[in-house]
Amino acid sequence: MTITTRKAGLSGLAIFGVAALLSGCASAPESGGGSTGGADGALDYLPCMVSDAGGFDDKSFNQLGYEGMVKAADELGVEYKKVQSDAETDYAPNLTNLVDQGCNTIVTVGFALAAAAGESAAANPDIEYVSIDDVVDQDFDGKTDQPNIKPIIFDTAQAAFLAGYAAADFSKTGVVGTFGGMNFPTVSIFMDGFAQGVQYYNTAKGKDVKVLGWDTAAQDGSFTGGFEANDGARQIAQGLIDQNVDVLLPVGGPIYQSAAAAIRDSGKEIALIGVDADVFETDPSVGDLLLTSIRKAIDVGTYDAILAAGNGEFDATPFVGTLENEGVGLASFHDFESKVNPSLQGELDEIKAGIIDGSIPVTSYLAG
Incomplete structure (x- = not known):
């Protein structure tokens, strides 16, 4: 799946957001969990999950999805199966395996699995599918392609807007930066919301904090070309550091680890912003660098979907995480609590309320 293909789907996703939402050698599956379904009156139900290439220990959205499934399976008293994808060629065979x-x-984690999920769902209409981070609209008609797929997606721009405002307020150099794995909508939504938040700060405060790594007008920016914590990601982070950024937002699973390494090597006072999970909690090794994290409640959405399905109440209605329903949010400042301006949290609370009531607009492919 190419970047061009995904970007071409943006208009379809936007229609979906306004019209519908607001109204390979594959790995062998691993089993876990509680009671075996069907025995002694136990629930006859088997939930399963396929990761994307980031893996289940990415300290990010794969891990969150897995934790949500495990919690639901434990509560239902059933086993579960998971299978990790190490490359795009694993997606279809992994789904067939499950x-x-x-x-x-079957829960598919990440937009990269959308095409394979859609094909598998079409071939297996009696199986329920949960798609994290993609509506599975491969024909771009504004609707999920199959009636047995439940999308769990997030208007992350809302929380990223808050992070951008916080970054601009915290910055001493007046330059903040961001970069992503690939220019997919679910990645760029963080970067674009972040830039909108910085611009809102500049307008409100009469400042001129610059954002490097994302061009709002062009809807393009700095990308590593993948979602691995490798030297390429580290070089992009270093390039931004060399341009005097003192707050850095990497978007793309474990690529934050490369950014953290670049920050430590620089010897400069540079704050990191995490994504998806509260990275302070999922990866304490970078906790001292984290200003905050832009959270997506992937674990909660997955847990709710599996629990409902296990109880025979599967509902394909898309879940869209927002600030209002707490599907997205900003983590606390943790170790940076004493370093941010005392007035910042109060200002963020007011902005959050404005985003929720619509008086502060935040644009995204999900909200228009």
Whole structure:
């Protein structure tokens, strides 16, 4: 799947957001969990999950999705299966593997699995699918392609807007930066919301904090070309550091680890912003660098979907995480609590309320 393909789908996603939402050698599956379904009156239900290439220990959205499934399976008293994808070529065979294992609900983690998920769902209409981070609209008609797919997606721009405002307020150099894995909508939504928040700060405070790594007008920016914590990601982070940024937002699973390494090597006072999870909690090794994290409640959304499906109440209605329903949010400042301006949290609370009531507009492919 190319960047061009995904960017071409942006208009379809926007229609979906306004019209519908607001109204390979694959790995063998791993089992876990509680009671075996069907025995002694136990629930006859098997939830399963396929990761993207980031893996289940990415300290980010794969891990959050997995934790949500495990919690639901434990509560239901059933086993679960998970299979990790190490490359794009693993997606389809991994899904076939889980279908053959008798899974009742299959969760696909990440937009990269959308095409494979859509094909698998079409071929297996009796199996329920949960798609994290993609509406699975491969024909771009504004609707999920199959009726047995439940999308769990997030208007992350709202929380990223708050992070951008906080970054601009914290910055001493007047330059903040961001970069992503690939220019997919679910990545760029962070970067664009972040830039909008910085601009809002500049307008409100009469400042001129610059954003490097994202061009709002062009809807393009700095990308590593993948989602691995590698030397390429580190070089992009270093390039931004060399341009005097003192707050850095990497968007793309584990690529934040490369950014953290570049920050430590620089010897400069540079704050990191995490994404998806509260990275302060999921990866304490970078906790001292974290200003905050832009959170997506992937674990909660997955838990709710699996719990409902296990109880025979699967609902394909898309879940859209927002500030209002707490599907997205900003983590606390943790170790930076004493370093930020005392007035900042109060200002963020007011902005959050404005975003929720619509008086402060935040644009995204989900909100228009």
